[in-house]
Amino acid sequence: MSMSRSKASAEESVPVNLDDFERIADKRLTKAVHGYYSSGANDEVSLRENRVAFERIRLRPRFLIDVDNIQLQTSILGYNVSMPLIVSPTAMQKMAHPDGETGVAIACKEMGIPMTLSTLATTSVTDVSANCGGEGLRFFQLYTFRDRGITYDLVKRAEAAGFKALVLTVDTPTLGRRNADIRNQFSLPTGLSLANFEAPKAKSTLGSEGTNLSDAREAVRIAAKQGMADHSDSRSALSAYTTKFFDASLTWDSIKWLKSITNLPIVVKGVMTAEDAILAKEQGVAAVWVSNHGARQLDGVDATIDVLEEVVDALRGTSIEVYLDGGIRRGTDILKALALGARAVAFGRPALWGLTYNGKEGVSQVLQMMKDELSLAMKLSGATNVSSVPRDLIRMPYDAPYKSKL
Numbered sequence: 001m002s003m004s005r006s007k008a009s010a011e012e013s014v015p016v017n018l019d020d021f022e023r024i025a026d027k028r029l030t031k032a033v034h035g036y037y038s039s040g041a042n043d044e045v046s047l048r049e050n051r052v053a054f055e056r057i058r059l060r061p062r063f064l065i066d067v068d069n070i071q072l073q074t075s076i077l078g079y080n081v082s083m084p085l086i087v088s089p090t091a092m093q094k095m096a097h098p099d100g101e102t103g104v105a106i107a108c109k110e111m112g113i114p115m116t117l118s119t120l121a122t123t124s125v126t127d128v129s130a131n132c133g134g135e136g137l138r139f140f141q142l143y144t145f146r147d148r149g150i151t152y153d154l155v156k157r158a159e160a161a162g163f164k165a166l167v168l169t170v171d172t173p174t175l176g177r178r179n180a181d182i183r184n185q186f187s188l189p190t191g192l193s194l195a196n197f198e199a200p201k202a203k204s205t206l207g208s209e210g211t212n213l214s215d216a217r218e219a220v221r222i223a224a225k226q227g228m229a230d231h232s233d234s235r236s237a238l239s240a241y242t243t244k245f246f247d248a249s250l251t252w253d254s255i256k257w258l259k260s261i262t263n264l265p266i267v268v269k270g271v272m273t274a275e276d277a278i279l280a281k282e283q284g285v286a287a288v289w290v291s292n293h294g295a296r297q298l299d300g301v302d303a304t305i306d307v308l309e310e311v312v313d314a315l316r317g318t319s320i321e322v323y324l325d326g327g328i329r330r331g332t333d334i335l336k337a338l339a340l341g342a343r344a345v346a347f348g349r350p351a352l353w354g355l356t357y358n359g360k361e362g363v364s365q366v367l368q369m370m371k372d373e374l375s376l377a378m379k380l381s382g383a384t385n386v387s388s389v390p391r392d393l394i395r396m397p398y399d400a401p402y403k404s405k406l
């Protein structure tokens, strides 16, 4: 791994929590990249809410429970993991550090947790896998393109590269409005490209015989190579890119098509209601990922942690796993989500801060910090196993005042 940047410089003290990593990353990134990574949509009401909602939840610790040996390991989609944490997909990680997606993937592999690679990564599915020696658990986040042949090709490449699940993002038919990207005229810095769209080195795996896909593929490829430099959509170059190429006509029914082309388990990312959780269930998905996209899409939605329980309730009695991201910054946040029924949680920005701080090593530090914090939170609250954190370990703001059941 490249080590082109130092750890904390003299004026930066060593980070002791994720906020410290954020502060250091804020100073090091260019204005445009920092704006892109940190922004939420519009007035960032939901961005603030993602954090504040965690702070409103109170813990109800139990004591004189043997917490000498607590159980952090669990399984995700049948794979053993060292703790219930996934790294969320975030686009264009090489803007943070040359280690980019490979750095995140290796840090996750070493920690024994899944990494989710974005469709809009600056390292290809093939290269990420090769750089990890084919080891580690990786999921592929899928954006669907107007031309289904492009989506098909992405899925086949992810399969061939050994990715173990498709994470279909459903909250982005088009891009949310992010003020910083508009002000900064954001586009991908020169020298980087959206690597999953580079021309395949070998013969194309494209399988939709009979359709002429070359023009559409070429357009996507050129845009990816040019770093989405098209600012014709007044909202931003990213917005122009998604409007032009993303399939805004996708419906729940489209999951049938996805299932017809792959045997990989499908995880639906971006669910915020019981209604959509039930529609996902009807499509036979393996997992539902509660997310508001780090509050970057529709502003004014609830914090994810506040809708988790309705989704969990809607899927009760099924084998569908529920994950959550949005504002996870502390071990106690993880514990709160587990108490509400999440099988695992995920985070996006903290991995980018770790990457900015010190490449792959910085991501490892961030992951280790979360593991240590989760372990501490469990010991201090009497929770012994991540798979069976009781609901009454927490008090939600909407819970009725305590009445003795004793």
Ligand SMILES: Cc1cc2nc3c(=O)[nH]c(=O)nc-3n(C[C@H](O)[C@H](O)[C@H](O)COP(=O)(O)O)c2cc1C
Pocket (backbone or CB within 6 Å): 036, 037, 038, 050, 088, 089, 090, 091, 118, 119, 120, 141, 169, 269, 291, 292, 293, 294, 295, 296, 325, 326, 327, 328, 346, 347, 348, 349, 350
């Ligand atoms: C810079 C950035 C880029 C993102 N890119 C993607 C993406 O390519 N695909 C996707 O499904 N979600 C993407 N997301 C959303 C994340 O997967 C995740 O839902 C969000 O970051 C969780 O919130 P957190 O950052 O507070 O942990 C992105 C988020 C950020 C901050």
Ligand SMILES: CC(C)CC(=O)C(=O)O
Pocket (backbone or CB within 6 Å): 091, 120, 172, 175, 238, 242, 293, 296
């Ligand atoms: C270009 C975007 C679609 C990537 C993304 O998901 C995001 O920036 O939140």
